[in-house]
Amino acid sequence: MTKRQSPTPANDVDMAPADGASNSKKAKVGHEHAYPQDIYTIESDFLKNSKFEILYMASRARAEVPRYILEYVGANYTSKTPLNWPAGKKKTPFGVLPILTHRKPNGDELEIPETGSFVRYLARLFGLDGDTLEEQVTVDVFYQASADNILSTCLQELWFKPDPKDKDTINACFEKLMPFFDGFEKYLVKNGCNGYVIKDKTTYADFDIYDWMNHFYETYPDNMNKIVSATVRPGLHKLYTRLNSHPRIRAYIDGGRWEHRPSVPLLSMYSAGINVTDYEKSLEFYTKKVGLTCVLNVAPPGFGEKERYLELTTEKDGSGTKFTIYCPGTSLEKFQEKYKIPNTPAVAFNVADVKEAHDRLVKNGVVFSMPPANMPWGSMALFDDPDGNKISLTNTGNFEE
Known part of the structure; x- marks a missing residue:
């Protein structure tokens, strides 16, 4: 066991390696992409008895990655939407959403605005970061490139265009995205093309690029199948299929865990x-x-x-x-x-x-x-x-x- 300082100085928390959680590899799962499955177990009482709340609009967008992280680790959390947002803006640190609230076992609450900040907070809390300074900056670069560059490209080249559904516009946008996907693939190939950014460890960086690929496969399947497949950028393909077949992530995507992502009875x-x-x-x-x-x-x-x-x-x-x-x-x-x-x-x-x-x-x-x-x-x-x-x-x- 390693002893690490909790986010509040008043509480020293004894945690198992990786901040009180075990991120162990189990046997291959019965799935066509049968990569080793991440079986994450929360082991510290501090994290077992912590509760988390994500406050955001009824949308995936900026709150989806932290939801993925909390689903992946099996944390006790709720995802809520504001009842009266114009009035509620004044109660938030910067007047914007999303906001993560960590309710600790001793009753203290930590409210964190800004998605990137609380994504990294959750990563440190649950051990989903690199182990060394060099690994940490690699994960950070991968996450930031996905969170910033893909979003800005889609905004400029697609969503702000007069007709975002125009086929030529969509194709042009994906051409602009190619260099970023090439960059992500280089990091994955450098790590052995095993579907992980570092070693064989799931990190917070995995979830942002996964979320983008999941959106693209749902919305622009023809374009996405051309740029990421088992033979085209296989590192990204492995990362995607690994998380997409994870039981907790799969259950969340299939719906029913959050009122604004309801389960769909008709497949x-x-x-x-x-x-x-x-x-x-x-x-x-x-x-x-x-x-x-x-x-x-x-x-x-x-x-x-x-x-x-x-x-x-x-x-x-x-x-x-x-x-x-x-x-x-x-x-x-x-x-x-x-x-x-x-x-x-x-x-x-x-x-x-x-x-x-x-x-x-x-x-x-x-x-x-x-x-x-x-x-x-x-x-x-x-x-x-x-x-x-x-x-x-x-x-x-x-x-x-």
């Missing part, structure tokens, strides 16, 4: 489909005449003779929204009676968990005509839209031919 539109009486005739029509590609043609377990389920797409590799063909075999009425489906849905949305999505939508006032139920292909539930259309929530299992 994607899975399919739109029709019912037919002769699947062989339909298959021939849609593949040979219409030109679709059949990616699934099965008799699901439990179905009777000639009952069939098919999925077709416009993409040769089978990606994209599926066009489904249901063939109930004997009759649609018997099919509906067998599975207690009042009306076969024409549209299905893909969800991670049917019951969880069902429960969340019910709270929002959505009326379900069929509650979550296990089906031969997985699980599903049906809800009604205002016009009585049946929409399906679906989580598909694996079919066997």
Whole structure:
């Protein structure tokens, strides 16, 4: 154990290495980018019993990096928005947000304005900085370059332009960003291209560039895929995929931890489909005449003779929204009676968990005509839209031919 001075002179805090936290490496995770996973454990009572609050508008922006840090370490924190900001400005040190408040176990409070200042405070508190002066300045340079240069470039070259959605404007902005991404990559390559800025240790610098890449992948995926991939700037790609697959970061991004980043029950539109009486005739029509590609043609377990389920797409590799063909075999009425489906849905949305999505939508006032139920292909539930259309929530299992 090392003894370090706490931020307030009145409290000397005994902390494990890295300020009371263990940043240990565990076995590889079950993910396509299976880099060693950071498993961070808070070990000191001081940090375990500390509470943090981030005050900011209902936005990611300048408060997202400190949120990532607090999520990563597993700290006890809340993210709040001001109820009356014009009046509340007078109560803040400089009249601007965000502000971090650290409520210590002894009741003392430390209020810190300015994002960069409290990001570094959290880094020192939780040991997410370099161990030597040279490592610390490397981390600081990486963080500052990301926080300042990418933001200023996007402001000047994109967001302040007459049409920020113009394709040529977006492409020109990414051309201006290239030198910075090259600079970040040089630091990562110098460290062994392992996805870390220093050694194999997560630092606060990782989160700012990750936040930018996450935003770019969400908003400008075509541009981002060209400048960062497994073969183009692989160091940045490893840093991104490492944090993007981290359980705590992933859970935060998926939503539900903060009211202004709510969880999204619908992951994607899975399919739109029709019912037919002769699947062989339909298959021939849609593949040979219409030109679709059949990616699934099965008799699901439990179905009777000639009952069939098919999925077709416009993409040769089978990606994209599926066009489904249901063939109930004997009759649609018997099919509906067998599975207690009042009306076969024409549209299905893909969800991670049917019951969880069902429960969340019910709270929002959505009326379900069929509650979550296990089906031969997985699980599903049906809800009604205002016009009585049946929409399906679906989580598909694996079919066997």
